Amino acid sequence: MPQPANKTRIAAVKVAAYRVPLTRPWVSAAHAITHHEHILVDITLNNGLTGTGWTSTMGTAGTAVEALATTYLAPMLVGRDVHEHEALWSLLWKRSHQPGAGGIGALAVAGFDLAMWDLRGKVAGLPVRKLIGGAADSLEVYASAVNLHLSEAALVDETRAFLDAGNRHFKIKVGRADLDDDLSRVAAVRNVIGKRPLMLDANQRWRPGEALARTSAFARFNPVWMEEPMAADDPENHARLAAVSPVPVALGETLSTRHEFWRYVASGAVHYLQPNALKVGGISEWLKLAHLGACANLNIAPHGALEASAIVAAAIPGCYPVENIDGGSFADQGIVLNPLKIEDGRITLTDEPGTGVAFDRAALAPHRIEPGTEVPLVDPAPFFARD
Structure with missing residues (x-):
């Protein structure tokens, strides 16, 4: 006698990439970014229920992520039970790991991971x-912007707008060629926000000696942290800096694997650990990394990826406020039907089963990209204002 089909077995997987323009460019010490690329993963069960996951890049390698996900990873899931989540995550990771740890592979795994969490939440009738x-119904956010190119006056206006909107935590970019220019900009922002928390982000701008000199110069402004002062794949020099720096060191957005994070944690090279839920392979791995940091009594500060970070931050007691990058949320890009509600510096969490993210497929459709699409390199220099 034939057995009934397991309703939680995966019947089909679809992957698609979209290149969405930002309302205004992001410019840091490292990059000029005009688009985000979002790779959506739809997983459908035998019972017809579909879960959607996503992963994102800042305008680079989205088609590569889609190709890896479609050609090599998606077929591995068909016929498997979605409740085998941890086993499936490991299976996907191992196949992605062979060409190189982290990077494109981790981004691809994240899309599947979020889709499986979305399905498991929908099956259980619970938000992920x-x-x-997670016990919190709302979380504090910090106002962040990729704004190194702005004139000092424009930077002050932007910061004042964030303050007027009810934000109580702020992050700005540093790393201009002239130290006095950087110091003047930080002083101007400090003057606007008073004693409220201020974070600084150098986007891997400096070499070791310069990193210590620059970070020490900013200490007078009492920043919460200096983020990515040096190349993110240099734990040894970060350990030396962290041992003597008058400002705590934050990093993690560029790291992908638990082994990379462990080297930083074990060597005392970081004070604020910033895993990005998409770059580490999804919610499943983010939680492990947060617990790793907690074992070392570190502060956990989720990086970017607002919609995913809001889910995981609720599950970590004492987690630092979630980063809300101006122009970076799905709501800011106009690609979701149910944007997260952010008022007075707090984000209200959804009670919808699953991740609670519903993409506007009609809005995304014009931005569909195919493998082989040529994407020009953007030079950051023309964006910089001259004060």
């Missing part, structure tokens, strides 16, 4: 944040 143990 509660499925993983």
Whole structure:
């Protein structure tokens, strides 16, 4: 006698990449970014229920992520039970790991991971944040912007607008060629926000000696942290800096694997650990990294990826406020039907089963990209204002 089909087995997987323009460019010490690329993963079960995951890049390698996900990873899931989530994550990671740890592979795995969490939440009738143990119904955010190119006056206006919107935590970019220019900009922002928390982000701008000199110069402004002062794949020099720096060191957005994070944690090279839920392979791995940091009594500060970070931050007691990058949310890009509600520096979490993210497929459709699409390199220099 034939057995009934397992309703939680995966019947089909679809992957598609989209290149969405930002309302205004992001310019840091490292990059000029005009688009985000979002790779959506739809996983459908035998019972017809579909879960959607996503992963994103800042305008680079989206088609490569889609190709890896479609050609090599998606077929591995068909016929498997979605409740085998950890086993499936490991299976996907191992196949992605062979060409190189992290990077494109981790981004691809993240899309599948979020889709499986979305499905498990829908099957259970619970938001993912509660499925993983989160108790908070709202979270504080910090106002962040990729704004190194702005004139000092424009930077002050932007910061004042964030303050007027009810934000109480702020992050700005540093790393201009002239130290006095950087110091003047930080002083101007400090003057606007008063004693409220201020974070600085150098986007891997400096070499070791310069990093110590620059970070020490900013100490007078009492920043919460200096983020990515040097190349993110240099734990040894970060350990030396962290041992003597008058400002705490934050990093993690560029790291992908637990082994990379462990080298930083074990060597005392970081004070604020910033895993990005998409760059590490999804919610499953983010939680492990947060617990790794907690074992070392470090501060956990989720990096970017607002919609995913809001889910995981609720599950980590004492987690630092979630980063809200101006122009970076799905709501800012106009690609979701149910944007997260952010008022007075707090984000209200959804009670919708699953991740709670519903993409506007009609809005995304014009931005569909195919493998082989040529994407020009953007030079950051023309964006910089001259004060």
